[in-house]
Amino acid sequence: MATNQEEVKLLGSVGSAFVCRVQIALELKGIEYKFVPENLANKSELLLKYNPVYKKIPVFVHNEKPISESLVILEYIDETWTQNPILPFEPYQRALARFWSKFIDEKLFISLMMIKSVRRMLQKHLILLGF
Template identity: 80%
Template sequence: MATNQEDVKLLGPLGSPFVCRVNIALKLKGIECEFVEEDLRNKSELLLKYNPVYKKVPVFVHNENPISESLVILEYIDQTWKQNPILSSDPYQRSLARFWSKFIDDKIVAASFKSAFTIDEKEREKNIEESSEGLQVLENELRDKFFGGEEIGFVDIAAVFIAFWIPLVQDVSGLQLFTAEKFPKLYKWSKEFVDHPVVKKSLPPREPLFALYKGRYQSLFNASK
């Protein structure tokens, strides 16, 4: 356990899926953390101090040592606090977890978000196709209750965007990108995952996030008329 709240800080906006990943890992490990809410339109001096290169969130700070990039942070947390491991001790299984987590970021996160928030129809269709193909690959890969087996692991945490943010984006845009009919195993996984007590406590409040995205969506498409 961290000795006190000053030892561990997490900087970022509450509504970020990448910040949420770190929150889930910390709660699974039972690590107390000081959360520093960031407004990305007006980045704090603290954020610029701890991540001067990319100036992005999340930034995780342990004993004044800053770490950036959510997947890198997850590995650091797992290696630093050994209880409730989220990565396998087997090198091959660890490499697979890294591969699938990067796949989620490269093939699903950006494309599914752009599917809803892109005006150009051809571009939107391209993103829908890319994200659907990525979701199908994950559907075929899922063999247990969670990607980590019977317990939540590294890939499950990386996939929080699919479980929580894609349904939110769907509700905002009316897209039917991720449904039980198209992806039955992955959809069932998503329900189990967001209902997990630790995950449920780590997710941001849905309604303010929905209102924020809805406002962006309406502004985008109203401006294009």
Template identity: 65%
Template sequence: MAEEVKLFGMWASPFSRRVELALKLKGIPYEYIEEDLSNKSPLLLKYNPIHKKVPVLVHNEKPVTESLVIVEYLDETWKNNPILPQDPYERAKARFWAKFIDKKLLPTVSKLGHMAGKEKEEAIEEAQQQLKIMEDELKGMQFFAGQRIGYLDIAANVLIWFRIVGEFIGETILTAEKFPFIWEWIEKLMEIDVVKECLIPKERYQDLMQLNRNASKHASN
């Protein structure tokens, strides 16, 4: 039976980009379906009726949701080009740090655009403390997975997105001076062709953020 793989995603979603990167690293052919999240398609609502969000992977009509769950599903289903570490302890560590990124670091950075004054300063400090933890974990390694990119590098790929957000809100959260190991890791990642293919277009994303900011201002007036 032919493998039918579809990915419902959105160009500006770092979570969709995670899954695209995993698919490309694994060499899995797939059909990409772009979603308009302001007008969600009936298929997206059918395949993800609980959260109604992207990304959604549909494999032979079976939907899988949540980006890191999808990445693990891909790795377990297609055994070639493994993404997760083979050693159980290393695999557990990779999952731990991926969860740290999603549950701690991302929520801190995501709220910066809605803050001002002392509250914003405290959130920036908190984000940088969390980045320092990731910096220490990366110290002395080419990639989070070792000599080549793997599961945690895919999860941490959102750190590239921090640059875009930081420039837009006028705060340099992530700099080469403060986080030299993460900065060097990002530079190495961006030399890899499949990573380049999965980058969020910076100018287009900043235009979207500006539109959202303007819409929020009008809504509050």
């Protein structure tokens, strides 16, 4: 559990699957944290400070040390707070868990984002056509 001397923050936006993934891990581990909501249309100075390369969420900050990318954050959380392990202990099982996490990110999330993008384009065209 995070002690009083530890500062734990999560920069993100409500509804982001990547942010939700980190929130679930923090809850499973029993880690107290401050959620800092981000408006991606108007990125805060804090987000730009902690993630100057990608300027994306989620960003996990532990004692003023920022970590980006949700899967990297999960591994950090699992290794830092050892209670209630997220990843299996056995190396082969850990590798499988990492494989499927990456697969889901690359295949499913990208596919869902493409579907949303196509749906938005269709809605705009239907409005232009008067439907």
